[in-house]
Amino acid sequence: MADHRERDMPRFSGRTAVRVSLLVAAANLLAQPVLAQETPQPQADEQSGEQPIVVTGSRLSASGFNAPTPVTVMGADEIARRAAPNVSEVLNQIPAFRAQSTAATSAIFGSNLGAATADLRGLGANRTLVLVDGRRVVASTVQGGSFTPANTVDLNTIPTSLIARTEVVTGGASAAYGSDAVAGVVNLILNTRLEGLRASAQYGQTDEGDAEEYTASLAFGTSFGGDRGRFIIGGEYNENKGTGDCYTRAWCAENYGPVTNPAFAVNGLPASLIVPGVRTATATDNGIITSGPLRGLEFNPDGTTRQHDYGTYYGAGIYQIGGGDERNPFFQHYSLVAPVTRYSGMAHLEYDLTDNVTFFAEGSYAKVKASQLGAQVRDLGNITIRRDNAYLSDEVQDLMDANGLTSFTFGRIGNDFGPTRMTVDRETYRAVGGLNGQFGGTWKWEAYYQYGRTNYHQAVANNRINSNYTRAVDAVFDDNGDIVCRSTLTNPTNGCIPLNLFGAGNYDPNAVSYSFGTALQDTHLTQHVAAAQISGEPFSTWAGPVAIALGGEYREDIASGTADPISAALNFYVSGGAAISGKMNVKEGFLEVGVPLARDASFARSLDLNGAIRLTDYSVSGSVTSWKLGATWEPVDQLRLRVTRSRDIRAPNIFELYAPRSTSFQTVTDPENGGAFVLPLSILGGNANLVPEIANTLTIGGVFSPDFAGLNGLQLSVDYYDINLEGAIATYGSQIIVNLCAQGVAAMCANVVRDEDDAIVSITNVNQNVNNIKTRGLDIELLYRTALGGGDLTLRSLATHVMDLTTVDVTGRGIDRAGQNGAPTSQPSGVPNWQVNTSARYSTGPFSGEVQARYISGGYIDNTKLGPLQEGHINNDPNSVNLNRIKAYWYFNANAQYDLIRDGDRSVQLFGAINNIGNRAPPVAPSSFGPTNNVLYDVLGRTYRIGIRVAY
Known part of the structure; x- marks a missing residue:
């Protein structure tokens, strides 16, 4: 799966080094306008008066x-x-x-x-x-x-x-x-003899x-x-x-990234693959189950489910080739x-x-x-969701029961919460x-x-408070049929507000206010x-x-x-x-x-x-x-x-x-x-x-x-x-x-x-x-x-x-x-x-x-x-x-x-x-x-x- 661009990249050799040396020593296109000197002299137009050396x-x-x-x-x-x-x-x-x-x-x-x-x-x-x-x-x-x-x-x-x-x-x-x-010194010399206005x-x-x-x-x-x-x-x-x-540049939209190939010893491909179209496999914008027999079950925006598209290849780790969400979340939001x-x-x-x-x-x-x-929340398959989570649909709970599951791990990219703001x-x-x-x-x-x-x-700002978030996503029904945080059952005054992660945007804004804050x-x-x-x-x-x-x-x-x-x-x-x-x-x-x-x-x-x-x-x-x-x-x-x-x-x-x-x-x-x-x-x-x-x-x-x-x-x-x-x-x-x-x-x-x-x-x-x-x-x-x-x-x-x-x-x-x-x-x-x-x-x-x-x-x-x-x-x-x-x-x-x-x-x-x-x-x-x-x-x-x- 070698990229064609690699084939036209010549091997760097001693002969190349000699050619570059000759380029530097004899070329008529010459470089950065600075020069090593024992006693550097300022340019005449840089200053007025006699500048101390x-x-x-x-x-x-x-x-x-x-x-x-x-x-x-x-x-x-x-x-x-x-x-x-x-x-x-x-x-x-x-x-x-x-x-x-x-x-x-x-x-x-x-x-x-x-x-x-x-x-x-x-x-x-x-x-x-x-x-x-x-x-x-x-x-x-x-x-x-x-x-x-x-x-x-x-x-x-x-x-x-x-x-x-x-x-x-x-x-x-x-x-x-x-x-x-150790490596050297940068000394900024001031023009202390400046005369006039610039x-x-x-x-x-x-x-x-x-x-x-x-x-x-x-x-x-x-x-x-x-x-x-x-x-x-x-x-x-x-x-x-x-x-x-x-993503404001076309070269980024190709989504080149590294993908792990755990079967490299038998499938004939290298252990690591750098390829276009890389997406996250263990987290999506709407959420995905990442463990057990329900692995790959992805949520829709309305909380229903579908099978995740793992693209053309997924072996292990957090990345896959193709499929999934359109963009790599690790490349999002950070300004060039x-x-x-x-x-x-x-x-x-x-x-x-x-x-x-x-x-x-x-x-x-x-x-x-x-x-x-900065970074949006990226839960890469490390959230534990229990069977009694109040926001799980009957469909998912039935599937868990059918497979004898009391919990699963879950991954989600929090683009709907927005990125951190520094x-x-x-x-x-x-x-x-x-x-x-x-x-x-x-x-x-x-x-x-x-x-x-x-x-x-x-x-x-908009920075997840880890302990609050963990409590908020563990939502259950109380005796009155209301959805509350599990921690509230034993500590009714803890202020926890439950957070729905199943489908982008399906949350109570108050839950986000509880789960996110500003680091100072x-x-x-x-x-x-x-x-x-x-x-x-x-x-x-x-x-x-x-x-x-x-x-x-x-x-x-x-x-x-x-x-x-x-x-x-x-x-x-x-x-x-x-x-x-x-x-x-x-x-x-x-x-x-x-x-x-x-x-x-x-x-x-x-x-x-x-x-x-x-x-x-x-x-x-x-x-x-x-x-x-x-x-x-x-x-x-x-x-x-x-x-x-x-x-x-x-x-x-x-x-x-x-x-x-x-x-x-x-x-x-x-x-x-x-x-x-x-x-x-x-x-x-x-x-x-x-x-x-x-x-x-x-x-x-x-x-x-x-x-x-x-x-x-x-x-x-x-x-x-x-x-x-x-x-x-x-x-x-x-x-x-x-x-x-x-x-x-x-x-x-x-x-x-x-x-x-x-x-x-x-x-x-x-x-x-x-x-x-x-x-x-x-x-x-x-x-x-x-x-x-x-x-x-x-x-x-x-x-x-x-x-x-x-x-x-x-x-x-x-x-x-x-x-x-x-x-x-x-x-x-x-x-x-x-x-x-x-x-x-x-x-x-x-x-x-x-x-x-x-x-x-x-x-x-x-x-x-x-x-x-x-x-x-x-x-x-x-x-x-x-x-x-x-x-x-x-x-x-x-x-x-x-x-x-x-x-x-x-x-x-x-x-x-x-x-x-x-x-x-x-x-x-x-x-x-x-x-x-x-x-x-x-x-x-x-x-x-x-x-x-x-x-x-």
Whole structure:
């Protein structure tokens, strides 16, 4: 039953890798307009005045210093050209990033709606550190039934109108910045020397007419006091009206999904089938009996019955092929893009108290309001109905009597009750004040205090109260012939109102009011930071000045919150989060040294050594040391080589330590029940015994900048990275817990609760130092600029080749997710082997235009399974599947700008952008919330944006 689309997907081989490498190194269509630089320089049109240079990845500030860690720079003009409403949209197009929380994925991430996070290397957003001007930012995301990690920074909190550039360190930087900088650092550099007024407004929508988006920004900067003072202020407003669920797109209506084939050993078909027309077999809109001799008896809207249509195939689990209800309930209601409104504002003030001492202060405020429709009630054959249920027809009761039944199990999709309705209101404040200065010619210092706070409110309405619902559906006749809840017979004042489940819409609205409620969560995050550092050049050697930086930091994080009593008791169908109370602090000291070893020698134009060490003491998880040692060598003017070896850390955050128990639902296959797909409750929570993660990182690379004829203006950088992370904080995952239990690991079986029919009811899945993660690969960046036909042509490319992304679990079993383009349910996401972004931009006079191509290499839906085109595939193996291959994908975008006015500092510009010009639908790759990987592939289709910018 192999899908025909798999046959035209070529096997990914070493020859393909070579072709892609040549494409990156020599193609004339080049990628994402950013470039690794040792000392990144801002574009001339990004700011006014002299902007201080910040070298992310190092604390040293010596002139001529070149960091051995790769740094990718993205200027403010890149965000402007893309007409991106926030910086994360452009960052997530850089191949080294894995888009984790974006407009197109925020709707499936429950809590943390509207947050835009950064995830380098696919290691998780909590292993990428986000800074603003080199300083930490209070976290925005919280714990609460979400796939987005808690304690990560929302990139939307800083208005893009005030960002001069973004620097991305693609390597470990814990020695410089502390915890979380395992995969790298994103540093948002503010345009503190902005002069004049900047304003913009834009509108966008999809080809389908939805996801309407309005964005407006305003920024102003001025100097005062005889240029001793500088002040900037900016604000941004963005509203996206969102979309419907994936059934608003034709590709979703095909209903691709996974179906279990328990007879794979004898019927010649693979154990798992990914096919169109998938429906639920154990639950329908009107209700269905799922056990015993009456199995398959389905109710009609009026309560009468008919035989359920099991379609063309049904073996086990919750899915069948064809028949049944028209839509897959797991794909319903969740918006492709959630409606989100956000506001952000920021101001920065600095004043030179003397020629050598400057006072600075900064404040920011961001607010996000978002909503989404979520899961409707899905009882997948797990409700017990007794023979004396008052709402059963005489026909069904007679059938039960004839078959000697006193009860049966029952499944129902509660579309008539409607989906849950989640609303999120999040505010983030930040205030910074401090002094910096210089003395002795080369010495610089800074000291500051920072306060940050996030207030998070979440409500999940129309949410089933599990205990009330269970009582309400168990309806019987009392002695007066009235229908009441069985529990009312012994407790007449319990308030229970009976609920009729037999046929859609046949219920008393008062019964729904009793059985459903609103889950409430309020969480507050507070952060205090006090830090000081000093850097300079104490002496010189034969090769130049030695640079040194040292400093210390104290940081305190506090989390507090409340939840309604029903949430606290884990009694809602969809968890609304839980109350948290905890605090932690850390004391850190660091030292960094840069030593020049050679200048203008016979063997080197330059040779520099760089080393750093950071001592860290956490109040909860103990002490840990991070360090790095790096070198840069320039044998000739055109070539610079670099290497860094580092030991990086990530300490457990306050949610991983103290989060109370919360619940969600995750589909798993049950190996003790014929591999059936089931949907048990997953219970999550914190663990105060966690210890810091330790990463050993190696990066080796170089930059080639030829200055000979024909190649002037070319820059090429290639960097190899290798990260080994030990003791990664994670949950085992519901599927792994179930599998290990089936393999006889008793400790895992204690986490799995089954009912009297041996069906899985719940899985306890709390945080542990559980995995080791290894990833390695190549980053390749290319830039070429030249004059052409009276204008300027810029060709650029950015590519990442992931060779390995292996997670080793507690059993020592390793799974390599490199090349896994799918996002299988209840399993870690993978990354493509290759991602390439290419662009060509041409500017002449008032016009500038750009075309962009994004390449995603072919891969697999699930690396733990084998499809027909994979070596070792045999249909009668339990890991066999009929479709596992995803072919390579290209997306094409374009943008253009036209200057109506350009007169010195005054300008008026019209701009527009089209993304996914070909309106390409995503590939088949079923996941929890749709028939594709919503994170990696575009699910919206062609989108348009137009707008105007004004500068004065």
